[in-house]
Amino acid sequence: MRVAALATPQPDEAALVAGAKSGDETAIRTIIRLHNQTLFRLARGIVSDQEAEDAVQEAYLRAFRNIGGFRGESSLKTWLGRIVINTALERRRRERPEHVIPFPPANPSPDPERSMAHDQIRQMLEQAIDELPPLFRGVVVARLMEEMSVEETAQILDLKPETVKTRLHRARALLRTAIEKRLGAVIGDAFPFGDERCRRMADRVVERLRGEG
Numbered sequence: 001m002r003v004a005a006l007a008t009p010q011p012d013e014a015a016l017v018a019g020a021k022s023g024d025e026t027a028i029r030t031i032i033r034l035h036n037q038t039l040f041r042l043a044r045g046i047v048s049d050q051e052a053e054d055a056v057q058e059a060y061l062r063a064f065r066n067i068g069g070f071r072g073e074s075s076l077k078t079w080l081g082r083i084v085i086n087t088a089l090e091r092r093r094r095e096r097p098e099h100v101i102p103f104p105p106a107n108p109s110p111d112p113e114r115s116m117a118h119d120q121i122r123q124m125l126e127q128a129i130d131e132l133p134p135l136f137r138g139v140v141v142a143r144l145m146e147e148m149s150v151e152e153t154a155q156i157l158d159l160k161p162e163t164v165k166t167r168l169h170r171a172r173a174l175l176r177t178a179i180e181k182r183l184g185a186v187i188g189d190a191f192p193f194g195d196e197r198c199r200r201m202a203d204r205v206v207e208r209l210r211g212e213g
Helices: 013-021 025-044 049-065 076-094 112-130 134-145 150-157 161-189 195-212
Strands: none
Touching (some): 025 134, 049 076, 076 150, 134 150
């Protein structure tokens, strides 16, 4: 008889909040683990990489120091999202101009040529997002990267749902234009078959020929 795989149970939010309010470190660590990626991306849509990491840390400190004020009127993610966005906006107002720092890299591919191509695409997209007007970046991060609903994005960014839809539409158009301009510089690198892959191909052919001799 085939046994269905058991889904990993999700921590109960109310219990985690109650634990955090009582200073339970396990609850606090669990909340951080559950929301780190989302909060970092929200902050990264506003400020640079290092500033985003610092903003998330500062936001967590603010949140847990004031967790007693969380009444459950919104989800914990929404509440934390508002705190990190406000923190990042404060940092952006203080931030000195600097070059764009990319998002943390994705898990590396074992194939160096494919990894290089993947990194080029990722960097191209990150640069295009960084060049969006600040009003649009948060919407792109929330809706496209974190796949939040229109309503949740509106709550976190303190916008009307109609404004979220309008900004996302305009942001998509700007991203499409920016990426199309960049494609000309990297199109020659598509479908890479570099030195390492050539060497492996030659090794396989020679090995097969030896087997036939």
